[in-house]
Amino acid sequence: xxxxxxxxxxxxxxxxxxxxxxxxxxxxxxxxxxxxxxxxxxxxxxxxxxxxxxxxxxxxxxxxxxxxxxxxxxxxxxxxxxxxxxxxxxxxxxxxxxxxxxxxxxxxxxxxxxxxxxxxxxxxxxxxxxxxxxxxxxxxxxxxxxxxxxxxxxxxxxxxxxxxxxxxxxxxxxxxxxxxxxxxxxxxxxxxxxxxxxxxxxxxxxxxxxxxxxxxxxxxxxxxxxxxxxxxxxxxxxxxxxxxxxxxxxxxxxxxxxxxxxxxxxxxxxxxxxxxxxxxxxxxxxxxxxxxxxxxxxxxxxxxxxxxxxxxxxxxxxxxxxxxxxxxxxxx
Numbered sequence: 001x002x003x004x005x006x007x008x009x010x011x012x013x014x015x016x017x018x019x020x021x022x023x024x025x026x027x028x029x030x031x032x033x034x035x036x037x038x039x040x041x042x043x044x045x046x047x048x049x050x051x052x053x054x055x056x057x058x059x060x061x062x063x064x065x066x067x068x069x070x071x072x073x074x075x076x077x078x079x080x081x082x083x084x085x086x087x088x089x090x091x092x093x094x095x096x097x098x099x100x101x102x103x104x105x106x107x108x109x110x111x112x113x114x115x116x117x118x119x120x121x122x123x124x125x126x127x128x129x130x131x132x133x134x135x136x137x138x139x140x141x142x143x144x145x146x147x148x149x150x151x152x153x154x155x156x157x158x159x160x161x162x163x164x165x166x167x168x169x170x171x172x173x174x175x176x177x178x179x180x181x182x183x184x185x186x187x188x189x190x191x192x193x194x195x196x197x198x199x200x201x202x203x204x205x206x207x208x209x210x211x212x213x214x215x216x217x218x219x220x221x222x223x224x225x226x227x228x229x230x231x232x233x234x235x236x237x238x239x240x241x242x243x244x245x246x247x248x249x250x251x252x253x254x255x256x257x258x259x260x261x262x263x264x265x266x267x268x269x270x271x272x273x274x275x276x277x278x279x280x281x282x283x284x285x286x287x288x289x290x291x292x293x294x295x296x297x298x299x300x301x302x303x304x305x306x307x308x309x310x311x312x313x314x315x316x317x318x319x320x321x322x323x324x325x326x327x328x329x330x331x332x
Contacts, residue, residue: 015181019129020188021073022173024122061115068110070215073125074140075103076191077111078166082119085112088152100162102195104140104149106216122166124188132185136192143202151201158194158201165191214253222265227290232258266290267304270297271312278313278320285309 015022062085077086081097088109093101103109113119128137143149154162165187172183195201217239222230235258236246250258266289273285286297301309 015184017130018132018181018185019127020184021123021125021127022169022184023124024170024173062112063115064110065113065119066109066111068108070106070108070219071125072105072216072219073127074105074137075109075123075125076162076166077101077103078122078124078163080120080122080170082121083114083117084119084121086110086152087112091152093153098159098163100154100159100166102150102152102154104144106213106219108215122170124166124169124191126188126192132189133192136196139196148202148204150195151203154201162191162194214249218250218254222262225290226266226269227288229290229292230262263300264304267301270301270309271305274309274313275316278316280313282309 065084068087077100079095079097079099079101084095086093086095086101086109088101088103089107095101111119111121126133126136128134140150153159169184169187172180172187218235221235221238225234232247233243236243239246241249247258250261254261269289270285273280273288282298283294286292286294289297291297291300298308301312305312307315
């Protein structure tokens with residue numbers, strides 16, 4: 001079995017080739033999650049998460065676990081234990097252990113949880129890169145064309161069935177065996193099949209779909225042109241908006257200016273690249289992310305992260321060295 005993080009589950013074909021991302025909390029008992037992410041996909045079209053502004057704390061005692069963000073993945077959130085408020089679009093859902101929440105592509109969502117109760121959760125998300133899940137994505141696409149969507153939460157009987165499948169996925173992932181991906185894919189197909197063609201799970205989504213469409217177009221444009229010098233005029237023209245109208249819609253949807261948001265996305269990509277390769281050339285990294293001036297890239301990075309790219313890389317190296325020492329002590 002390969003040790004690289006992107007191939008953590010399988011020996012010959014990583015889950016990324018099926019468009020699957022599996023994320024579990026690092027404090028689950030009996031599971032070795034030193035890397036926390038079971039699979040990280042290096043393709044920004046598959047794993048890119050676009051953060052939004054405006055964290056909401058629904059009630060006293062709640063803290064933000066995952067800030068508001070969107071992505072192209074279809075996502076399931078399984079609350080293993082604890083008490084959380086999951087915000088999806090305009091809906092706020094109070095969740096407890098055993099509940100399953102569904103998030104459509106490009107729906108804004110966030111998680112706040114009850115500090116006194118804690119939170120353990122699992123995220124399972126899919127992108128349409130494999131024929132295995134093609135029928136489900138065609139079904140979701142057809143709903144979207146009809147301005148409809150799958151409901152965010154499910155009736156008790158179906159939720160119990162889905163919860164059992166998620167527990168089986170966790171059990172399959174725990175041993176980190178070469179057969180784990182087959183069990184995960186099989187249970188994933190079962191989960192998706194339970195949601196297809198059931199009218200009681202379909203909701204009208206006219207207003208939110210319009211907002212989601214705008215988010216999707218913006219995010220896909222940024223992903224396609226991330227390494228280029230993106231101008232406000234170019235993206236507005238590509239989406240067939242006037243510059244003024246685009247700026248208004250963007251600020252209303254994302255809560256900040258386009259250029260501020262673009263810098264945040266690029267710096268997040270830089271942090272991921274440094275995490276994967278702490279010795280990466282900062283000049284090369286700046287160029288790959290569309291910054292012609294590495295000094296300007298360093299200033300932007302420092303303003304957003306609070307330290308320079310080199311300091312961030314040094315911090316990552318120190319963390320890895322400390323983790324390695326800790327593991328050696330535990331082994332002794």
